[in-house]
Amino acid sequence: MIPELGHFFLILALVNAIILGTLPFYGAQMQHQGLMRLASKAAIGQFVLLLASYICLTLSFIQSDFSVAYVANHSNSLLPLRYKITAVWGSHEGSLLLWILILAAWMAAVAIFSKTLTQVVRARVLATLGLITVGFVSFALFTSNPFERVLPFIPIDGADLNPLLQDFGMIVHPPMLYMGFVGFSVVFAFAIAGLLQGDLDQKWAKWARPWTTVAWIFLTIGIALGSWWAYYELGWGGWWFWDPVENASFMPWLAGTALLHSLAATEKREAYKSWTVLLAILTFSLSLLGTFLVRSGVLTSVHAFATNPERGYFILTFLGFAVGGALTLYAWQFDKIKSKTNYTLISKEIAIVINNILLFCSLLVVLLGTLYPLIAEFLWQEKVSIGPPFFNPYFSFFFAFILFLIPFGQNMNWKQDNLKSVIKPYSVLFVVSLGLATLLIWLIVGAIEPLALLGLMLGIWLFIACFYYLFAQSRKSKSWLAGLSKISLSYWGMIVAHIGVAVSVIGIVITSYYSIEKDIRIKPKESVQVENLSIYFADFKNFNHENYLSSQAVFEISKDGSYFTTLKPEKRRYQVSKQLMTEAAIKPGFFSDLYISMAEPLAEGAWAIRLYYKPFVRWIWLGSILMALGGLLAVSDKRYRQKKLAKFKTAKDEAVI
Amino acid sequence: MKPKKLLIASIPLIIFALLVLVFNSSLKKDPRELETKLIGQAVPDFKLASVTDLERVLTNEDLPKEVFLLNIWATWCVSCYAEHPYLIKFAKEYPIKWIGVNYKDESKNALAYLAKGGNPYLYSIADVQGTLGIDLGVYGAPETFIVDANGIIRERHVGVIDDRVWHNKILPIVEKLQSEQGAN
Structure with missing residues (x-):
């Protein structure tokens, strides 16, 4: 009964979405108040219906209703309750429902928090989101119904959730990622509404910007969580693999980052409207593209869902309508978008252009590398695979320029600035950062790698330049505190986010160049010496857990002769799926991680274990947290609060209608 | 709008259209389909024990002299558990022999x-x-090779064989080979 109810709610949601995606558009065109007002109500109704449907699926999981195919394939009666709840998004059908639910949540948020929008704009934004919902709900209903029953032969028990997904990181990673992906649909909808209206005024950017930032924050956290999860769960110590699906989440992030910057120019200076709108379309299109790549099976990846060509064709068709439609509208209205160009060569506007060009080039590297296997097969019928040897150098090349230029860009004034005053303070900083980088590398290891030195220098350069910026601001007033308090929250956001970039870069460079990996053979009650660490295999135990058997080794590790830590890596055998899992044991540290994973049993009770020393690896995720925090500070800026906007509206708004 | 400007404005649309073309063609291909040099070749020589009878040594001589299916399976392979019930069903319902390779x-x-x-x-x-x-x-x-009466590998399938794969891919080839075999 419950699955049918969920299915029914999903069908109602489709009907509701069709209403939402059509009538308000018509209302906006005809100036029909009632039809326009319908949009907000339908948006909130959409959320309620989808939430109900989602709860039904969750209930089916909690009750272990194995007559539902999706539950039978991805759950098991032995699965702990928390994983039953999260198994809902453990595979294609359920995660798609979560995707749609999150889309509806964003839509409801727009309906609630956009009281200051003109009715026409709100109706069009919500209706655009409604059309996107139509696409996704039909995708779920017609190709990927999570409520499908297996009757009459009901499985006695389920096939279990993939053990890789029975983990905290995996519980939070997909929802965060989807919040980001889907969040970009809002700015997309704003772009469509703006294009339909013809002219994009400053207000357009002012509305779109905080929504974009919030989506970007979620995506940043989502990607960082995925990377962190891969690091501790996959057992080979890596944190980024340029896997097509990772790329699929990284591309909207790069486009979204470019968009954040160009939106700033559009909001403050009415510059680059046309480009900003295109980026807004592009960012969400890349989110959709990611969905297509992951869920159609055109690319092989560790993440790929069970594939089915019908699904691929469905999303491709949808992609064609959504993106093709948006781009056609863009081409149609291109002429009407007028930007102001009252800035000189040395100005923040130009800095943002350079930022966008470089981010766009990095994006193209990732896009090309991800799609090249498809393109090569299309053009030359060749199978190729593209990996880190392609991505690392080309991506780093463009990113190095970005890192080098951020300090100048963030210090520039709008409209016009003086080249000398922008560059002057930084020559000293540049030398200092080179010195610091050399020193740091010399401290960590003896050998100096030129590329590592360059990367580290750029990271440190950006790091100290951000603090220098704060220092310079603090000197502008009588007391330093007064100086700092004059910096607006959005500037604080920018600085904190840029510090985050620096911190991540420092972590990435040091981990990539100076990690140590050792394979050792070790027997119980035996010691092995690796560099300055002594590893003692103290014990080997078997445990019975709810749904898996665990073989745990206990290693007592001493450093330079004194006790350092005890690590307990595991091998797990999941009873239902019979899958073997390697659980690494990690001793985390601010400056380095020690990481042990069990490879395989050898003769006479000995084990092959892998030992990793990972310097500065935590900095990668610490930096991501700082970036997200920067975003949070930026959206907290008081100019986005309702009252100010309301005033703005009464002054200028009515003229638009 | 002037034609030149319209062209510029349409560039994103044109690039997107080209990409859709590529995607459309790649959907038709299964990326998991691996090119194999083995198609058209004989099953490689082997001399290994039988799973059910460790005393018995199997070689190429023991392979059926008719069309058969060589299925790679293992107990550590999750998908094999999903595939197994299908194999039981197909083995029962269709007159074709299955040879297993219990891999590692x-x-x-x-x-x-x-x-x-x-x-x-x-x-x-x-x-x-x-x-x-x-x-x-x-x-x-799991992986499955279709081998003809002369011991030549004729087709390879990577992944689970379920009803759909069986009816759309495996069975047509098997029936064709079986009828060729009958004609000879």
């Missing part, structure tokens, strides 16, 4: 697997070291 597995696990899930195979080759698997270029289990 322990024989007691393999025996328990067959005892519990049923045995669709005429026999299974115990490829403990994975040598036959390597010669076959096995990419991951």
